[in-house]
Amino acid sequence: MVSGLINENPIVYEIKERRDVRAYSSNTDELSVDAIDQLEVFDHIRDIKDPEHPYSLEQLKVLTEDSVEVDDTKSRVRVTFTPTVEHCSMATIIGLCVRVKLMRSLPSRYKIDIRVAPGTHATEAAVNKQLNDKERVAAALENPNLVEMVDECLSPSFE
C-alpha cells in the first residue's frame, strides 16, 4: 500500500448534484456571448484530482463553488483553495494544477489569481507568492516531471 502520504485519511465529502445549466438559461439570443460565471469556472476545476488521493478537489472540499470569484467584465478570476491539512506540501502542486487548468480553459484575456484560504496553511504567504509569480510558474511548467504530475491531476477519471 502507499505510505508516507501527507494526509493518510482525508475526509471525503459527498458532492452536490450538478445542475444542468442549460435548462435554466433564459437567454434566447443566439448571437450573444454568455458571460463566464462562477459555476462555469468551478466546472473547469472541480474534477481536478488530488495529487495524493484518488478523489477530486471538490470531493475533498479543497475547492467549492464559493471558492471562485469571477468578474467577467474585468476578465478576472480568483480561486481560493483550502488544503486538507495545514502543512500540506502538496499545496503548491494543487495551486499549480488549478492555474494550469484555468489557463487552458479560460479565454486568454483572463487574469488568474490563486491563493490558499487564509489561515489554512502554515506557509500561506510563501505558497501564495510562488503561485502568483508568473515567471516562476512559467519556468515550473517547463519542468517535465512537474508537467507530468500536473497532467496526471488534470486527466479525467472515468467512474
Add this chain to the structure above:
Amino acid sequence: GFYRSPALSVILSGVLSIADRLLLAIESRSSSLISHPDLLSQLVLLLLFLVTQSVISNGFLCLLSDFELSCWFFGEMDLMEKKLELVELHKLEGHTDRVWNVSWNPVGTLPFLLLAVAITLYASGNRALSLSLLTVLEETHTRTVRSCAWSPSGKLLATASFDGTTAIWQNLGDEFECISTLEEHENEVKSVSWNAAGSYLATCSRDKSVWIWEVLGGGNEYDCAAVLNGHTQDVKMVQWHPTMDVLFSCSYDNTIKVWWSEDDDGDYQCVQTLDESNNGHSSTVWAISFNAAGDKMVTCSDDLTLKIWETDIAMMHSGEGYASWTHLCTYSAHWSRDNIIASGAGDDAIRLFVDSNNDSKEKAHDMDVNSVQWSPGVSSMFQMKRRTGYLPQPVMMGWSRFGSLQLNRD
C-alpha cells in the same frame, strides 16, 4: 522654473519622476494618488510621464505582451493643440509562445529589435519603423529565453535562458553566430546586463546568485570575476549603473542590492541592501532602471508600487567613496535617455491621460505587458511636424521634454 503649458495637463497613473525641476513641482503640489485601478500583475510597471516644455520631440516605444510585440510612436501629433499622443505603428505577431523581453540595438540608424523567444531579430528599413524579420536564432537555448541585451558597441548580444545558460552572439550583419556560452548557474538565468564600457557582463538566476564576468578577446572569452551571494531568493534582474561600474540586483526576497568594488580591483561586495527598513519594497522586486545621469533609479515591484531612489552621484564620481541610495518617493518603470518613464502594466493598459481629453490607451494589449523599451535616439531635440502622416527618420529621434504635469503620488 520651467515652462508650463496650460493646454496640456497630463495626469499619469503609476510612478512618475523625471527631471529635477519636475520633482520640485511635485513637492509643492502634494495631491493624492490616482490609484491604478487594475493593478494585478507583478510585471514591470513603467510609467509614461510627460512634462511639456517648449520643445517637443518623439520616441519610438516598443511594447511586448505575451504573444505579440507592437511599436508605438510617441510624440506631439498636433502642434497647435500641443496634444501628446501615443500611436501604434506596427504590430509584429506570429509568436506562438510568450515573449518576455526586447532590446533595441544601441548603435546606428537601424534600430534592431530583438525578441527573446527563439531570439527573433527585426530590422527596420529606411522608413521609420517598418520592421521586418531579419533572422531567428535557434539551436542554442533549449528552454525559454528570458532576457536579452546588446553590448554597448552593438556588436554582441547576450541572451539569458531558463535552460541555465547565457549565450553570447556576435553580430555579423545579417547573420549572428553564437561565440560563447556561460553555463555556471545552477538553474534558470533571469537577466543579463553589460556595463557601460562593455568590459563586464553580469547575470543572475533563481539559484540566488549574481555572477560578474570579465569580457575578454573582444567578446570571445569570459572570465568569472565574481560570484555574489547575498540574496536569499530568486534574483530577477541585474543592471549596471549607466556611468560607473556599480552593479544592482533585485530579487524575490523583496530587496535591491548594490555591489561595488572599492579598490576597483574586481573584488565586489554588497555595499547596500534596500529593503523595507529603508522604505523599500514589500514584495518581489522585478526591475530596476536608471536615468541617464545615473543619480536616480526607479524600481518596480509585486507590491504594486514604483519607487524612485536617488544618490549623490557627484560624490561617487569624485572617488570619495560609496554614496548610499535613499528612497525619494513611492508611486502606485524605464528611464529613457531624456527622462521619460514609460508605462505598461499587467492590466494591459498603457496609461497616458491628457486633461479632459482622456487620451488613454486602455487595453493596448490583450495580455500582460512584459516589457517596455524606448529605442535609442540622438539626443538632439526637434520640433515635431504636424500630423500629416510624416514620420521622422530614426536618426532624428529625440526625447520629449514636456509640459505641465499634474501628478499624484503617495
